[in-house]
Amino acid sequence: MAILKLSAAERRRISAFITCLVLALAAWIITILSNTYNYNVKEIITFKNAPLRRAFHSLQSDTVNVTVKGTGWQMLFSKMKEANRSLRVDLGALDNQDFVILSRQLYAINAEKVISNQIIAINPDTLYFDFTNRSVKRVPVQLVKSIKYMQQFAQSANAVIKPAYVTISGPSNLIDKINVWRTDSLVLKNINEKVTVQLNLQAPPEGNISIYPKTVQVTIPVDEFTEKTLELPVKLVGNVEYFNVKLFPQKVKVTFTTSLNSYEDINEELFEMQADLNLWRNYGFNMLPVRVIRMPAFCKLVSVEPGNIDFIVKK
Structure with a gap:
């Protein structure tokens, strides 16, 4: 394969040509971006000075098309910041009318803008509102x-x-x-x-x-938690026929976690344990599961031993 060989003078000439081409292109881009253009962007409407005596509901979208006058640089950077663009509209006129004309607020809107590009038109120019109590x-x-x-x-x-x-x-x-x-x-x-x-x-x-x-x-409030165990009586419910029922055992050991600050204050009066006799009468259970009906807030149940208890019914 033939390889093009260039002399040192030819390489200098080519390098100078490429450098001049790059500089010319950069100068052209800078000139183009320095010119003034009108371009369109979308902006989200936010409201200020809402009327105190009238409730309102906007009848159009909260996004408007805005025509901006600015340099090519500003147009380029505006495309990078579309997510953070908003337009503050003064609703003071709604005290006397049902619409707001945005073109009358262009001076105030431009005065609040951080960037120097100028808004010259907004579409739609008039915002209409519905009023209720x-x-x-x-x-x-x-x-x-x-x-x-x-x-x-x-x-x-x-x-x-x-x-x-x-x-x-x-x-x-x-x-x-x-x-x-x-x-x-x-x-x-x-x-x-x-x-x-x-x-x-x-x-x-x-x-x-x-x-x-x-x-x-x-x-x-945040505290360190530890385990505590109490021996609690089991209350029988569902004995609608008033049978003579004996539970075995009558108390169960309940282990739970509680905060260190509340440890000494937690006692059996704050708990309620139940066994339901309806499970035997309606479904034939031969042991009754023990349920925790009431316990202090922010205490977490660890275990109930035994979880099921025996019983004897004397009719």
Whole structure:
């Protein structure tokens, strides 16, 4: 196979040609990107200054097409940041009318933009709204959590949420369906001590629903847990014919885990163990399973011995 051999002078000329070609291409790209263009992007509408006396519902999509005037560089970078683009619309005009004209707000909208490219048109230019009665309601806050504790540690009491209730307002047909308001997910790992965090509440599903406050303080008690065993009496239920029934044994050993702080306070009065005689009368059971009907919160059952007990019925 023939190999093209170039002299040193020829190689210098080719290298210079390629360098000039690259520089010319770079200069052309820089010139093109420095020019001004009009280009279209999509932006998500967010609202401010919502009317206090009127509940509203937008009759169009929350996304609009925006025509922007900017350089080629700005157009290039705008394509990389489409997920974080929003447009704040002032709803102050809804106190007196049922629509908002966006072209009248272009100056204020552009003034709030961090980047220097200018919005010159929005489609649709007019937003229309439907109005209904407005309701105000207090609902409890519901904690959403996924917490993994270190070995032998766990939540030892109910979480404390401050404030426990939030005030929501909006269209009556939407507010009436809301009974709780959830927090953002609290995700923690390897926890071995009390947790206190400031947690955001979930954003309203509709732009015409407002919530106050928007954050709560959550405190979750955490303690080390250990096992404890109590000997507890078994209560017989289902003896509707008042037979003379003797249980063997009359007490069972219940092993459970409890926090170290609560260890001394946990006693048999906080438990209820049952055996149901209906299982013998209706299904012919010759031994009755023992069920835990009541036990302290945050205690975890380990075992019941024996799990089934004998009985004698004297008619």
